[in-house]
Amino acid sequence: MxxxxxxxxxxxxxxxxxxxxxxxxxxxxxxxxxxxxxxxxxxxxxxxxxxxxxxxxxxxxxxxxxxxxxxxxxxxxxxxxxxxxxxxxxxxxxxxxxxxxxxxxxxxxxxxxxxxxxxxxxxxxxxxxxxxTRGLDLRTAVVVGSGSDASRIVHTFDHNRWAGIDVHGWFSTPVDQGQIKGSPHLGSIDALARYVADHRINQVWIALPMSAQDQINQILAALDQCTADIKLVPDLFGIQLLNQSVDQVAGLPVINLRASPLDGNARLLKAIEDRVLALLILIMIAPLLAAIAIAVKLSSPGPVLFRQKRHGLDGKIIKVWKFRTMHVHAEAAGQVTQATRDDARITPLGRILRRSSADELPQFFNVLRGSMSIVGPRPHAVAHNDHYREVVDNYMQRHRVKPGITGWAQVNGLRGETDTVAKMAARVEYDLYYLQNWSLVFDLRIVALTICKGFLGRNAY
Incomplete structure (x- = not known):
C-alpha cells in the first residue's frame, strides 16, 4: 500500500x-x-x-x-x-x-x-x-548495530506501530559491545545481505558511530545487489562534523544513503506518462501489430507471442512479452542462451523483427499492465541477472525502477548481445546515469532518440 x-x-x-x-x-x-x-x-x-x-x-x-x-x-x-x-x-x-x-x-x-x-x-x-496497527501498509526493516542508537530505533518503532515500520531484528558488527533486549539477534553482518534478499526487507538502518567507516563501507558493499533503502542514524557529533541536513522518522534523525529515484510525485508522474504514451502508441500501431502477428503465425509453427521471465521493479519476477522470432526449441533448465549473429534458431522474419526492434512492440501492453515503463533499464533474462549480479558492481541497483522498452544505454548504442562483462558493465553504467538524472524531459528525450535512431541497430540480432 x-x-x-x-x-x-x-x-x-x-x-x-x-x-x-x-x-x-x-x-x-x-x-x-x-x-x-x-x-x-x-x-x-x-x-x-x-x-x-x-x-x-x-x-x-x-x-x-x-x-x-x-x-x-x-x-x-x-x-x-x-x-x-x-x-x-x-x-x-x-x-x-x-x-x-x-x-x-x-x-x-x-x-x-x-x-x-x-x-x-x-x-x-x-x-x-x-x-x-492491524499489520497492513508495513515496511520491513532490520537494524545494524546494538548500541544505544540501535536500541532506540528498535524500541521507538515497537512502541509506535502507527509509523508502519516492522523491525525484524538486528545484526551485530565487530564494534558492538552489547545486546538489544526484546529484539531477535539475526547474526553478524556477513549474513545481512542474504537475509535482506530472502526476506525482501525494505529498509536497512545502520546505527554505528561515524568512526566505524570501515564497517559502514563493508555493509554498503555487501548490499550492492539489494534494492532495500539504506538509512544511516548518525550520532550528534557526526552530524555536526559533517554539517549535513537530515530527515526525521518518528523523531529519529536519519540520512538516506540509497533510495529510489522515483518516489512520491515522481512515481505518479512517470506512471501517468507511461500509461498515456503507451495507450496512444498502441492505438497508432494496432494495424502493424495485427500484421506482424499474422506474419509470425504463418512464418513458422508455434505461438505468436513469446513470454520470458525477467526481473522487474525491486527484483520481482515479471513476464515480458515479445513477438516470437525463433523456431520453437527447448533450453536446458535454468539456462537462457543469448541470440548471436547468424543464430540458426532465428527465423527469417525474426531477423527483420529483431533488427528493427519490432519484436518488442507487445511490451507496450506490459506498460499498460504496470510491470514495465516505456523508458528504463532494459530487462535481462533471470539467468543473466543471476550471473552478472555477481561480477558487475551495483548491477541490481538498476532494478530500483521499472524496466523499460527503451533506455539511455540503448540509444547510446549498447544493444544486442552482452558477451563480455565489460559490455554489461558499460550498459549498467548508462542505466545508473539514467537513475541519477531522471526527469520527465529526460524520458521524452530518450523516446525521441529512440524514434530517430534507436529502432535500427547493427548490434540487434
Missing amino acids: HRFAALIALAMRLGDLFVLFAAASIAYGYRFGHFELSLEYQQVVARGALLTLLVFGSSSVYRSWRGLSLSLEAFHVAALWCGVFALGVAYNLVFKVTGANSRLWWGVWFLAATTGSVAMRLALRGAAAWVR
Whole structure:
C-alpha cells in the first residue's frame, strides 16, 4: 500500500483546494447569511487557489509523513496558510481593493481553511494508523548495530506501530559491545545481505558511530545487489562534523544513503506518462501489430507471442512479452542462451523483427499492465541477472525502477548481445546515469532518440 503514497499526496493537494473553497463559502455564509459567493469574492478565492498551489507546492508538506510529528505538521500547514493569506492581503493592498471585501470574511476564511486542512491530515493519519496497527501498509526493516542508537530505533518503532515500520531484528558488527533486549539477534553482518534478499526487507538502518567507516563501507558493499533503502542514524557529533541536513522518522534523525529515484510525485508522474504514451502508441500501431502477428503465425509453427521471465521493479519476477522470432526449441533448465549473429534458431522474419526492434512492440501492453515503463533499464533474462549480479558492481541497483522498452544505454548504442562483462558493465553504467538524472524531459528525450535512431541497430540480432 505504501506505493500509493503519490496518489495520497495528489489527494491531499486536491483536498487543500477543496478546503479552501469550502472555507470561503462557510465564511461567506457566516458573514452574509448565504453561501453563494458574489463575483468579486469568487475572484478573490480563485487568486487564493493559485497562491495555494504556489505556496504549498513549493514546500515539503506533501512528502511522506510516515513517522513525523502531527504537531509539527500542523504548525507547518498553519504557517503555509499564513503565507497564502498574507500574499492575498498584500495583493489587495497593492491594487487597493481592500475595501471590496469584508475583513470578517477574511478572518473566518483563514481560520476555517487552516482548521479544515489540519483536520483532513488528522483524519488521514488516523486512518493510516488504524490500518498499520492491524499489520497492513508495513515496511520491513532490520537494524545494524546494538548500541544505544540501535536500541532506540528498535524500541521507538515497537512502541509506535502507527509509523508502519516492522523491525525484524538486528545484526551485530565487530564494534558492538552489547545486546538489544526484546529484539531477535539475526547474526553478524556477513549474513545481512542474504537475509535482506530472502526476506525482501525494505529498509536497512545502520546505527554505528561515524568512526566505524570501515564497517559502514563493508555493509554498503555487501548490499550492492539489494534494492532495500539504506538509512544511516548518525550520532550528534557526526552530524555536526559533517554539517549535513537530515530527515526525521518518528523523531529519529536519519540520512538516506540509497533510495529510489522515483518516489512520491515522481512515481505518479512517470506512471501517468507511461500509461498515456503507451495507450496512444498502441492505438497508432494496432494495424502493424495485427500484421506482424499474422506474419509470425504463418512464418513458422508455434505461438505468436513469446513470454520470458525477467526481473522487474525491486527484483520481482515479471513476464515480458515479445513477438516470437525463433523456431520453437527447448533450453536446458535454468539456462537462457543469448541470440548471436547468424543464430540458426532465428527465423527469417525474426531477423527483420529483431533488427528493427519490432519484436518488442507487445511490451507496450506490459506498460499498460504496470510491470514495465516505456523508458528504463532494459530487462535481462533471470539467468543473466543471476550471473552478472555477481561480477558487475551495483548491477541490481538498476532494478530500483521499472524496466523499460527503451533506455539511455540503448540509444547510446549498447544493444544486442552482452558477451563480455565489460559490455554489461558499460550498459549498467548508462542505466545508473539514467537513475541519477531522471526527469520527465529526460524520458521524452530518450523516446525521441529512440524514434530517430534507436529502432535500427547493427548490434540487434
